[in-house]
Amino acid sequence: MEKSKAVSKKKYYFATLNDNVDLRSLPAGYNASKPPLSNSCDRCNKKFEIFDEHKGLMLICSHAYHYRFYGEINKCDYCLEYYKKGVSCNVKSYLKRLGEDTNW
Ligand SMILES: [Zn+2]
Numbered sequence: 001m002e003k004s005k006a007v008s009k010k011k012y013y014f015a016t017l018n019d020n021v022d023l024r025s026l027p028a029g030y031n032a033s034k035p036p037l038s039n040s041c042d043r044c045n046k047k048f049e050i051f052d053e054h055k056g057l058m059l060i061c062s063h064a065y066h067y068r069f070y071g072e073i074n075k076c077d078y079c080l081e082y083y084k085k086g087v088s089c090n091v092k093s094y095l096k097r098l099g100e101d102t103n104w
């Protein structure tokens, strides 16, 4: 039987909580190849301003985009990539186990 991989013990410091938070407790964006920026657009890396044309939105994954970019892509590419990798990895593991199991 294949041993499971070690789970990442990466933590992020949250100033508002004054504490380190385990990666597993955070939204999907923190597991993606590019973790969410603080008060900046995750597409163009520029800070959000108070002027209307620079406003953006934060998604449930914690990535944030200027409205004009989110309107173009309509999804979070970083998290979509993260989920695709996870699904692919799980399917490969499942198919491998099906191939090994001769008792059914
Ligand atoms: Zn932007």
Ligand SMILES: [Zn+2]
Binding pocket: 028, 029, 032, 059, 061, 062, 063, 076, 077, 078, 079, 080
């Ligand atoms: Zn995201």
